[in-house]
Amino acid sequence: NAGVTQTPKFQVLKTGQSMTLQCAQDMNHNSMYWYRQDPGMGLRLIYYSASEGTTDKGEVPNGYNVSRLNKREFSLRLESAAPSQTSGYFCASSEPWGLNEKLFFGSGTQLSVL
């Protein structure tokens, strides 16, 4: 049982380049999330998807887009990367609150934008 799988683990981009971070979960969870983790700021929610076909903005959505391709997959896209997007990115999934009480996290993607 792989849980939450993220790719790639590391990525270096030049300013203005685009890329997509992939995330897949095999736990049949309805809800999926993308967080970024910055030193001294903890995790901040970028976007989330409460169920297949729906997405909503979180705390820091600017500069990002997401796609909930199906129940398993939730991708995060940077259309034009900026140095301010250098960060650790974590995908997570969960059942709706009340049915299951915790987030399952992927191992993260370290992104550097030069």
Next chain:
Amino acid sequence: AQSVSQHNHHVILSEAASLELGCNYSYGGTVNLFWYVQYPGQHLQLLLKYFSGDPLVKGIKGFEAEFIKSKFSFNLRKPSVQWSDTAEYFCAVNVGNDMRFGAGTRLTVKP
């Protein structure tokens, strides 16, 4: 603004010392509270959670946390830390479909 505050940025302890990490939140109404831990090189894992009932909750590895509603606090405690507890600890609050995290506290335990 609604937020989750962790008071300590970096805590350094010797093995067998007692630990208390502070967490305060500013959300009103009913909240669900969590502590997550991130060991070096690993992803975040749930340490413990509070939804309702006994405000003193016990988690894995000897950790516990106390929910004090009047103080909007959910502090994490461990009576005697070990070197293997070296990690970053995040307090989190669930509000609706959103999970908001504190900035994290880095714990270093000296052997």
